[in-house]
Amino acid sequence: MKVTIQDIAKAANVAKSTVSKVLNDSPKISKETKTRVREIMEQMNYTPSSIATRLAKRSSHNIGMLIDMARESEYMNPFFLNIISGIESVIGPMKYELTIANMQQDDPERNVINRLVRSGRIDGLIANNAIMSEDMVKTLNSLDFPFVTIGEFHSFPVPWADYDNAEGGRMLTGHLLDEGYRDIAFIGGEPLERIFTKRHQGYRQALLEAGIPYREDRTIHGVADENHGYQAVLELLRSDHPPDSLVCMNNYSAFGALKAIQQAGIAIPGEIGIATFDDYPFSPHTNPPLTSLFIDTFQLGATAGRMLIEVMNQPDLPYPSLLLQPKLNIRESTLKRKAGLE
């Protein structure tokens, strides 16, 4: 039924090793033979079995992307396709494929590693730093298996690509300061969450540079969803001197904050300013439009892809890592407070 290399060999009256060499454009085959064999392939509509090729070549030509779908759904949804597209844009032209795998929270890591890595399904792995445990890193390293994390990884030297979250925190906070805000709260993020610590660090840095003392009670920890943003603002508003502005961990938490502030009848940006990380495609459309920190997630994916290829080709390279710079999109939600102060 399906036409194989044997059929081609028979039809062309050559050995199948010769056909294989034609497929790989070996210099040991004459021009004439090549064109003849190729014509026959064309005629017989032959496509080599990639499975067989991979077995023989001992390479799956497949890149794995590992995510925790249930958990990341909220957070990555708006960007996921961009990241994937970015990865594909670099690995696709190199004839690699992309396999998306789900890692459930209850999945013992060994399981994932076995299923994907040791079984030879993939040649390299890209994963969010959130699901990359240290154990997993150790196991991957012990197998000499190439991988890159999306998101900075501090506890270990591994190759990673990320946006500069600390700088982002500085930019957002600095922008609010520039606009005349002085009492800036930080909403969302768990204390031990990696991405939170970086962002928060930039926030503190900007305050420090502006000579404004950091206040513990101005950071409202939590999962950074809409509900938390909402509750956080309610909590802040209960105090005698609520902050005059907010930096939110992401758009959802900013939405919650927005809602709470509006319900309280407080003017944005008149009385309170809001800036947020992660410029989701809809943040220009809120009321008022949200000043937010844009991250080119396509670039992030592409960078991770490039790094992975690099690591795969030169396994002995020192761990590369790359910080991309975010971009501040200034919108109405942080319009000058100065005006009101004067």
Next chain:
Amino acid sequence: MKVTIQDIAKAANVAKSTVSKVLNDSPKISKETKTRVREIMEQMNYTPSSIATRLAKRSSHNIGMLIDMARESEYMNPFFLNIISGIESVIGPMKYELTIANMQQDDPERNVINRLVRSGRIDGLIANNAIMSEDMVKTLNSLDFPFVTIGEFHSFPVPWADYDNAEGGRMLTGHLLDEGYRDIAFIGGEPLERIFTKRHQGYRQALLEAGIPYREDRTIHGVADENHGYQAVLELLRSDHPPDSLVCMNNYSAFGALKAIQQAGIAIPGEIGIATFDDYPFSPHTNPPLTSLFIDTFQLGATAGRMLIEVMNQPDLPYPSLLLQPKLNIRESTLKRKAGLE
């Protein structure tokens, strides 16, 4: 280096065929041998090569998802991870993997088919109906290759899963009518676009049922992005009697419309109501919050996955297809016009 089935066979002092049978839990192997061999596998940390297995079993155990990343990026971004998760939720437990492949616009279809299908990389395909040309369907059918499209497919009998777009159009329009709106415009969508025709058909149906004549000039065709929504509203407002409400093809076009209306100083929903397809996660957060038609994209993915498995197992089944029902999320942007009329 890597431990193979041979190594296990040698260590267990059995033939490799026996090891293979243990792997597949063949009833022909005795309990004792099974446990003994399994212990050795455990000890030697053996994981079978999935590539070899696939070659021998003539099945890749891999499902392909084909999309045009560049083109779909805008439209599918907010849902993509959900769809993927849905697919994974059904194929994952059946030990299938998911390969995401990009189909560029300039890619001749034969290329994709060869690369993915004839090379044996995937056992089944899921694709958006937008990129499934009739030629592609024909080729896939001629290869007896199982596939499912996400999105209704009319020109051909193929298995597909979709939301009921016509019913959605009816629901949105019907809702506006219920609220007292009478002159409803439809914004966005190209005349030949499949998804548009269905949605528009529901819109017309609702008008018909309400005894309101359909007006050609109330449909503003276009690509359904923010800019088009914006321009469309400008155009509508130029007329002497602008419509009193809008149904938008998607959230982006609704955003554009929103912006144009607000800039013109027209009240929503006081003077004009807006309802839109596709309840993006941020439509509750616009100003005013957008009434929109929710589509459970996880379910859509899961349904497509289930159908594909079904088609793969029983190729001779008549083409199944499934319409899921959308859900109307009523928000402020369509509050009763009746009030204003009385």
Next chain:
DNA sequence: TAGGTTAGGGAAACCGGTTTCACAACAAAA
């Protein structure tokens, strides 16, 4: 013209599994 290169292609082993079939050993039936 002998000896050494080089170019082109074939045979066979191999990648790591699966599957078919033969067969030995033992049990049950006649």
Next chain:
DNA sequence: TTTTGTTGTGAAACCGGTTTCCCTAACCTA
């Protein structure tokens, strides 16, 4: 006791390619 059946295992072919190594013919060089 012979026949028939059953159970458990192994040998070898196979999946569809790649790679190594060898061979032959033609071409060079002295």
